[in-house]
Amino acid sequence: MEYNTNDLSKILDVSTNTIRRFEGKGYLSSDRDEQNGYRKFCPTDVEKLMYIAKYRKVGFSHEEIPFIMQEDLNTIKERFKVRKAELDEEIAHLQALSHMLKDDIMLMDRVEEYGTDVVEYTCSPFHYVIYRNKGELCTKGEQAKVLHHFMSTCTEFEYLYLFDREDLEARRMVFSEGVGANQRCTKKYGVQLSPRVLSYEKQPCLIRFMRIPLDFQTVADETPGELFSDIFAPFWEYMALHDLEMNGDAIALKLGYSKEDGKEWQYILMHLAIKPKGEKSDL
Numbered sequence: 001m002e003y004n005t006n007d008l009s010k011i012l013d014v015s016t017n018t019i020r021r022f023e024g025k026g027y028l029s030s031d032r033d034e035q036n037g038y039r040k041f042c043p044t045d046v047e048k049l050m051y052i053a054k055y056r057k058v059g060f061s062h063e064e065i066p067f068i069m070q071e072d073l074n075t076i077k078e079r080f081k082v083r084k085a086e087l088d089e090e091i092a093h094l095q096a097l098s099h100m101l102k103d104d105i106m107l108m109d110r111v112e113e114y115g116t117d118v119v120e121y122t123c124s125p126f127h128y129v130i131y132r133n134k135g136e137l138c139t140k141g142e143q144a145k146v147l148h149h150f151m152s153t154c155t156e157f158e159y160l161y162l163f164d165r166e167d168l169e170a171r172r173m174v175f176s177e178g179v180g181a182n183q184r185c186t187k188k189y190g191v192q193l194s195p196r197v198l199s200y201e202k203q204p205c206l207i208r209f210m211r212i213p214l215d216f217q218t219v220a221d222e223t224p225g226e227l228f229s230d231i232f233a234p235f236w237e238y239m240a241l242h243d244l245e246m247n248g249d250a251i252a253l254k255l256g257y258s259k260e261d262g263k264e265w266q267y268i269l270m271h272l273a274i275k276p277k278g279e280k281s282d283l
Contacts, residue, residue, distance in 0.1 A: 004040060005019050008045070011049075012050070019049075022052065026066060027049070027066075027069070028049070052069075058087070059083060059087065099156065100156045104255065107209075108255065114209055116210055117208070120205075120274075121205050121206070121207045121271075122204055123200070123203060123271050126251070127180055127191065128160060128181075128197070129143075129179055129198070130178040131143075131147050131178055131179070132176060132177040132178075135174075142196065146192075147178075149192060151179055153189050153190065153191050154181045154189045154191050155189065157180060158179065159254040160177070160178055161175045161176070161252040161268070162252075163250040163251075165246055165273075168250060173220050173225070180251075200251055200271070200273075203273050205271045205272055206235055206274055208234060209270075210267070211265045212230075212231070212265065213263070213266075216266065235270075235272050243276060245275060245278075246273065247274050250272040252268040252269065253268060253269045253271075254266055255269055
């Protein structure tokens with residue numbers, strides 16, 4: 001039985017140009033019908049194309065396929081093992097991205113659930129690296145290596161703002177910026193925890209979801225007192241009502257960006273370490 005280009009196109013659900021391109025790459029060798037000049041393919045060509053379609057589907061390149069079609073079974077098996085390992089790595093990466101989106105969706109749901117209320121919460125252990133320390137970039141030398149290792153190793157990292165306790169107590173609108181992830185993620189991805197990777201320990205916190213301007217730095221420079229009050233006044237009020245006091249730094253995780261009310265915003269989740277007033281700190 002013989003097939004023409006249109007037959008192969010219909011069987012494999014590809015264009016006739018694709019069949020011609022495969023022939024040009026040497027996958028097929030057609031004969032010409034003497035009466036009409038059409039290309040003629042044999043059943044073996046159909047079988048070859050089936051295998052080519054399979055190889056392309058799993059990610060083998062057109063450069064690799066000609067070799068595969070000339071190799072013995074053991075060599076092909078080794079190629080398949082390598083490709084499977086690559087796919088497994090891709091799958092793990094996609095699963096991590098899916099998990100990250102799942103967490104983001106959950107946090108966005110909580111924005112709607114909690115609104116802007118202050119809530120008591122025990123935060124998970126968290127590791128982070130600073131790339132801008134109170135306005136000054138610190139992305140050289142060893143700090144840069146640690147930062148890049150963290151970001152390249154830990155797929156599920158978050159952007160964050162850090163407010164030092166001493167600045168909070170002095171009511172100064174000063175903050176650092178960095179990236180971080182909870183301890184579950186840093187263990188999962190094997191992040192190297194050098195002294196430059198800082199820790200936010202598991203501890204009682206107040207948390208609050210809030211919307212702040214996307215150009216946060218500009219607003220902080222122009223109206224620092226007003227912005228500081230907008231962010232932290234609800235925490236001070238809650239602590240005064242419940243006989244609590246600060247017990248460490250504050251970290252805000254960036255949850256996402258939006259455009260609402262004609263302006264660009266970012267949503268953050270602020271964590272402020274606390275303890276009962278007068279209680280000795282364990283930190």
